[in-house]
Each structure stands twice: as structure tokens, then as C-alpha cells.
Amino acid sequence: MRTLFKTSYAFDINHLVDPGERARVGLLILLALGLPLLLSDYALSETMMFLCYAVAGLGLMVLTGFTGQVSFGHAAFLGIGGYAHTWFLMQGVPFLLSLPLAGLVAGAVGALLGRAASKMHGFYLAIATLAFAILMETVFGAAEPLTGGHMGIEVPPIALFGHVVESAWQSYYLYLAVLLFLVWGVANMNRSPSGRAMIALRDSETSAQSLGVNIARGKIVAFFISTFITGIAGALMAHQLMYLSPETFGLNESLKLLLMIVVGGLGTISGAIIGAVFVSFLPNAIEVLRGVLPAGIGEQVGLEPFLFGAIIAGFIIFEPDGLYGRWRKFRLFLETYPYYKRASAVRQKRYLKTGRFR
């Protein structure tokens, strides 16, 4: 087992100080940069969809994973971002301006929802966000002049500095850059007062408040950042979908986002990315599986939702820390081998919390 000797405060402040971790992340980024050489255009467009989901998962992770506010309606913000981006593009706003603007529109709506939800908890918050998602789906359908209603609307292609981006690899790098920038930003939040305030709100509102964290403001900020990022994901996704219709951003999509971060591992950035890998490539894996299975099972209609559900139930029961938690345990096993004990990964019994003020 290797110990990292910390010789300055910078070790706790800088990103990726552990050489092993730095190497792993560097390798992943290199792999991501090299993918267009390795993949066909079809596989590359699947990968771009994955990048969109990773961004959206990152957004939801800020709200649910870091701040502890569950949202059953985040697909609505994908939708707001996507429609706003499309509308801005049709008004002639350049892509590079339209993308953050779409994020801001989603963020503004999210902050309003956060203002309304700042006094709600758990169950009630879940219902409120669920209701919001249903409402927004209806609004997308009804606001025909802006969204094209149920007929749908065509998304203009990406154009940078007057040139239409035609090849998939160019937009792939653009998407990757957006993801890396947002991951860097969220990681920055986590090492600064705003991000710590979110974690404080998640773990104990009472003491966060007594240390000077404004609960209502903190939640609104969390909603804003989360929905801003999700809005950008929606804008990127719009180009991949090429055609937007309200049903795309329905409840199913919201659940998919939530399940993604649970399976990936709540409370970590890596969890959002790993979860995105899971939801993006599972349908393809199931397609392959269909070919292998005997026809009686392989051709069943409900196979995909069934496997989705089964895997998620399995995670919640056996590995609440998600895939990323499993990976950390595996690493602990390797690092401490042969001294690893099963008990090292068992959580201590939580002390009972009583005397809450609500």
C-alpha cells in the first residue's frame, strides 16, 4: 500500500494529486481524444449521446448527490435547454452564445423551482419535481409557436464562426470539451465554500444554518447550477436528436437520469460519468444479448425495461454506493492485499440522530 505524504496545503486543494489517479484520468482523457480514430460514425454518435447523458448526470448529481435534493423531473430541464437552444439558433444567435444562454434559461427556471421547493423535503420535493416534469411536458406540447408542439421542431445544425460543423468527429470534440469543462467546474465547486455549503445542507441543515449557511439561498444556488448544467446537456442532445418533440422529455427520461446517478454512485462526479456509461450502452448490450438468448426469452417485448429494473433493484439492495463505490472497494482490496478484510468495507453503524428540529 502506498501512502501519499502531504507536504503542503496544496495537496488537499489541487485536483488529482495522487499519481495513480492522475494517470488513470489522463489515460481516460487520452482514450476519449483518440476515439474518433477507432470508432465508426454510428458508434461515435452513440458516444456523443453518452457525453450528453454524462453532462446531464453531472447536473443532477449536483442537486441530488451533493445537495441531497431529489429531483424526479430533471428531463424537463433537458427539454427547456434543448428547446431554448433551438429557438436561439433559429433567431440567428451563434452556437457558442446560444449554448450558455440555453443553460441560463434552464437555470433561471430551475432557480424559480428551487425557490418554491426550498422548504420541501424528501417525499414532498419528489412529488413537486414530478409534477413540474409533467407540467413541462404539457407546456412543450402546447407552446406551438415556440416549440412546434407535438408536430416537433427541427434542430438547426451546429455552426461555428459561420461554418457548419459537418463531420461527427468535430462535434464529438466540441461535446467532450463541454463535458470536461463542466466536470472541472463542478470539481472546483467541491473544493470551495459554495460546494461545501451544499454538502453541509445535505448532511445536516440545522448545523449548516448555525455555521452561517443560508438554507434557502443554498438550495436555490444548487438548483440553479444543476439545472444550468442539465440545460446545456439538453442543448447538446438536441443536435443529436435532430428533431425535438415533447415526448422525448417525458417521465421516462427523468427516471433514466435519476437511475443513472444511483447506479453510478451518489455523491461523486465519477458516479455520474459511470452511470452515463451504464444507461447509454446498456440498450446496445441488451440487443447483443437478445441474439444469444433462446428465441422464447430473447424476443420478449419487455426485456429491456425488465433488465433495466432488475439491475437497478440489484444495485439498491446490494451496492447502494453504486458502481463507483464497488470500484473503490476493489481498489482497496488490491492496495491492501493480502491484508484486506471483508470488514474494512462494512459501514459503521450510524449513530442515531434524534432531536431534529422538524
Added chain:
Amino acid sequence: MSTLSVRNISVAFGGNKALSDVSFDVGPGQIFAIIGPNGAGKSTIFNAVSRIYDVATGSISFGSHDILALAPHQVVATGIARTFQNIELFDNATVLQNLLVGCHSRMSRNMLADFLFLPSVRRGELAARHRVEEILDLLDLQHLRGERVADLPYGARKNVELARALCADPKLLLLDEPASGLNPEETTDMAFWLKDIKEELGVTILMVEHDMNLVGRTADRVLALANGRVVAEGTIAEVQANPDVQAAYLGVTA
């Protein structure tokens, strides 16, 4: 230096009067203990001072600040930090992160600057970190710096919570049963720390405590409370000798 002065406060939950007409002053540099049987209203005083409960009547001021005019999250800025009876730490964060949240009220926060981690944010972090290390030194917690709070035993959590309150750089520290759940040895350590905190950092301490040993060793003044009313106030000897206090704890002889 500021005095906490509590004047005639009453707190009621429906028809149940938790505090009626309680007044006292905590002068600068004192260790002031509130004692009393269970349900006497000791923690209610703390929750009134930190604005978690609204008071029905009366006033609370700290120096020139009218505490009752503040929102709960603004209290700490006046120089009042607190701990909780049932430890309220951020369980899924490290000790270091917990203590850095303790510095929250003294740090500038700007969402955009934090997102981009501008040089000013790094400077703020380093300053806060410096403060945190001083407190870690004072309470001998350096070895726990990187531990997750959820993995710590009870006694260590108690100390981490004290350290977190100190990180807010308070003038007045409210400690809700600092010795509950500690063994005799840990309680002795706590007594030394309380004196250190008072003498080295010049912090006034107001504490609720059941451990008479700790109260006897540290407190300059003691307030005895029963059924939401002040029974006696004075030095520990005066309060212990007071027949009303004895009656409140032991009952009245027939």
C-alpha cells in the same frame, strides 16, 4: 468585548411553556454553566439564542447586536457559534471539510468565482486552512484530518464538533453537553480544553452540562433551571447549597 444578555424570555410550544421569564447575563471571558434536571429548558435557551426557536416574549442581545432581529444563519456572524446535544456533523464529509464549513461565515462566497476557482478562492482556502490547522493543533486532532466523520467513534466526533464551532472564530461558544457520552478520562481532557479555549483564545463559554465534576472544575458562574424557570444563579458552591436547587433535583422531603 461583548456580553450576552438574555432578558425575560419565554418560549412556549402550544400550551406547554418550555421557558418562562428567564434572564441572565454572560460576561466576557466567563465560563457560564446552565444546569438542571431533564426537561428544564436548558437546550431551549440555546435554540432560542441560535434562532431555531422563536421566543414569545423577552429580548436577547449580544454586545450591540439584537439577536432576535437576525435570521438563524446570521447569528454566527455576530460571533456566536454552537455545538449540538446530539452531534450534528456532516457525516459523509471528512473532518477537514467539516472544519472548513466551520469557517464558512468568515469566507467570501461567489458561485462563479468558486466554479472557476479563481486565485482569490485559492487564497481564501489557504487562509481558512491555516485557521483549521490552528484549531486542530489546539484540540490534538491532526491525526483525524482526513477521516470521514461517519467512521469516527463518538468521543472523537464530540471533539470534532467543538473544533468546528471554534473554526467560526467565535467570541461566545454555546456548548450543549460537551461531556455527555465521554468517559472520565475524556471528560478531564475536555475540562482542560475548555480552560485553554477560554484563556488562549479568549472565548466566552456558555454550556449546558450534567457532569457536576466538569462544571465544578471549569465554571465561573452557574445557573440552575427547573421547569423552565431560573431557580438559582451564582458560583457552583452557592448553587449547590441552595435548598430550591436540591428540591428540584431530589424532590422535597415530606
